Amino acid sequence: MKKIFPLAIILLCMKLVTFGQADNAPKFAATITTQDLKKHLTIIAGDEMEGRETGTEGQRKAAAYIETQFKSFGLQQADQLKGYQQLYPLYQDSLISSELIIDGKTVESGKDFYSQATISETGKFKGKKIIFVGYGIDDSSYSDYTGLEVKGKIVVFFLGEPKKDGKYIISGTGRGSAWSFPGTGKKLAAAAAKGAIGALIINPNQPTFTTTTIESNKKSNVYYPRSTNGKMINHAILSHSFAGTIFTNNFDSLLKTVKAGQPLDKNWAFEKKVKVSFDYNKFRTTINASNVIGIIEGTDKKDEFVFLTSHYDHLGKRNGVIYYGADDDGSGTCAVIEMAEAFAQAKAAGVGPRRTVVFMTVSGEEKGLWGSEYYSDHPVFPLDKTSVDLNTDMVGRIDTERQTADTLNYVYVIGHDKLSSDLPVINEGVNKKYTNLVFDYKYDDPKDQNRIYFRSDHYNFARKGVPILFFYDGMLKADYHKPTDTVDKITWELYEKRVKMIFHTAWEIANRDEMLKRDIPLTEGTR
Numbered sequence: 001m002k003k004i005f006p007l008a009i010i011l012l013c014m015k016l017v018t019f020g021q022a023d024n025a026p027k028f029a030a031t032i033t034t035q036d037l038k039k040h041l042t043i044i045a046g047d048e049m050e051g052r053e054t055g056t057e058g059q060r061k062a063a064a065y066i067e068t069q070f071k072s073f074g075l076q077q078a079d080q081l082k083g084y085q086q087l088y089p090l091y092q093d094s095l096i097s098s099e100l101i102i103d104g105k106t107v108e109s110g111k112d113f114y115s116q117a118t119i120s121e122t123g124k125f126k127g128k129k130i131i132f133v134g135y136g137i138d139d140s141s142y143s144d145y146t147g148l149e150v151k152g153k154i155v156v157f158f159l160g161e162p163k164k165d166g167k168y169i170i171s172g173t174g175r176g177s178a179w180s181f182p183g184t185g186k187k188l189a190a191a192a193a194k195g196a197i198g199a200l201i202i203n204p205n206q207p208t209f210t211t212t213t214i215e216s217n218k219k220s221n222v223y224y225p226r227s228t229n230g231k232m233i234n235h236a237i238l239s240h241s242f243a244g245t246i247f248t249n250n251f252d253s254l255l256k257t258v259k260a261g262q263p264l265d266k267n268w269a270f271e272k273k274v275k276v277s278f279d280y281n282k283f284r285t286t287i288n289a290s291n292v293i294g295i296i297e298g299t300d301k302k303d304e305f306v307f308l309t310s311h312y313d314h315l316g317k318r319n320g321v322i323y324y325g326a327d328d329d330g331s332g333t334c335a336v337i338e339m340a341e342a343f344a345q346a347k348a349a350g351v352g353p354r355r356t357v358v359f360m361t362v363s364g365e366e367k368g369l370w371g372s373e374y375y376s377d378h379p380v381f382p383l384d385k386t387s388v389d390l391n392t393d394m395v396g397r398i399d400t401e402r403q404t405a406d407t408l409n410y411v412y413v414i415g416h417d418k419l420s421s422d423l424p425v426i427n428e429g430v431n432k433k434y435t436n437l438v439f440d441y442k443y444d445d446p447k448d449q450n451r452i453y454f455r456s457d458h459y460n461f462a463r464k465g466v467p468i469l470f471f472y473d474g475m476l477k478a479d480y481h482k483p484t485d486t487v488d489k490i491t492w493e494l495y496e497k498r499v500k501m502i503f504h505t506a507w508e509i510a511n512r513d514e515m516l517k518r519d520i521p522l523t524e525g526t527r
């Protein structure tokens with residue numbers, strides 16, 4: 001009996017790794033200070049970084065700053081990379097020329113048709129037949145293609161989608177489906193899949209083209225080369241008056257039907273012999289964006305990894321106004337910088353982590369999680385040896401819903417019930433021991449409309465099976481994605497406490513005997 005008692009205590013203590021050695025974590029957590037966080041955030045969310053929009057000079061300056069910090073702490077670069085930055089390509093397209101010839105006559109560019117640098121691929125198409133395909137939709141609940149053979153022909157269709165009783169037929173709601181947005185690309189891909197060779201498109205709400213429309217379409221936004229639609233065919237957009245000349249049915253009453261959002265039945269169908277030739281050229285510029293990566297190499301488990309991530313990009317500058325993104329996600333970026341310093345000091349003191357800790361600030365988040373998507377598709381370290389990703393996006397402020405003092409000691413934790421049952425045990429354990437924040441799991445409710453788990457960088461780890469926790473301060477409705485998300489609004493004491501809690505969680509996961517078990521399948525839950 002006497003021998004069992006100490007054993008029980010031993011088992012209890014083994015829950016946290018501090019058993020058998022001094023608990024070094026608090027000493028290094030103490031290096032995470034408001035003063036340091038403020039110093040870094042004032043620069044990251046300062047004028048010089050110009051809002052850190054991905055693909056701009058501001059983003060590159062922020063990357064350089066983070067890299068300099070990592071180096072100064074003594075972090076190593078990943079062997080597989082040439083430096084501290086994992087570069088990934090972005091594209092921007094500019095229209096050079098487009099020419100449309102119908103029945104031997106050159107159609108007047110800018111008046112009767114125009115072309116978009118987005119979507120169209122450089123190339124030509126030549127055909128002898130046009131065929132009207134209504135809205136150009138091919139969905140399980142509604143198809144404009146039923147009974148039509150479009151192979152080798154040029155399809156003609158309207159943008160938009162039909163409604164019934166005020167609701168869109170496909171989405172069943174007051175909002176259009178993916179056939180409305182992104183719309184054109186999806187329709188061009190559907191036509192390509194059916195063998196059409198080109199498309200002439202009519203926007204029901206755009207009878208003629210303004211100079212602004214034509215000019216703004218000559219250059220695409222910077223984009224991530226990802227083809228969600230599949231192969232697309234080339235297209236030109238027609239003015240209403242010109243479209244009227246090639247339609248055989250009554251174009252004006254057809255247009256009325258489309259504007260009313262009515263489905264188009266076979267009475268509107270037509271197919272016609274018309275010689276169409278389209279020649280389109282664009283120029284593609286490649287712009288490099290980056291994820292900044294620094295590591296603290298582990299000791300006896302250095303081939304296993306613990307990730308601390310955040311996004312360092314924000315919305316940039318619009319009409320001369322800087323979107324500072326102090327909380328979003330300057331706060332997470334500086335949290336990663338401070339945690340890197342803390343782990344580096346532990347390593348220098350001879351008590352570095354057992355697993356390799358990877359500090360990664362990504363870009364492209366605000367544009368569509370580009371940097372984390374690129375990383376998870378081109379991982380520098382094996383994802384099956386990556387124990388966890390602890391992602392931090394907005395941890396420096398207070399929720400709109402919480403304004404009274406007794407509710408302010410909180411953080412939203414997302415992902416605690418997904419992928420690994422170890423997550424809440426460890427995270428709550430260290431919090432209870434060191435920081436005593438209130439964890440709010442409301443965003444993990446499967447009924448929550450925000451679906452935050454699926455909407456930020458950590459999801460790119462989760463979709464590959466890596467357990468994640470995401471730390472977040474809530475929706476700051478008044479300042480979210482506004483120029484007013486500034487450094488002076490940060491709640492420093494709470495911010496510092498949250499970062500310390502994340503540090504302790506990382507420390508524990510980096511030092512325990514086993515990687516996190518992966519015992520819960522990832523499901524989307526009810527939406």
Ligand SMILES: [Zn+2]
Pocket residue numbers: 311328329365393394
């Ligand atoms: Zn963010």
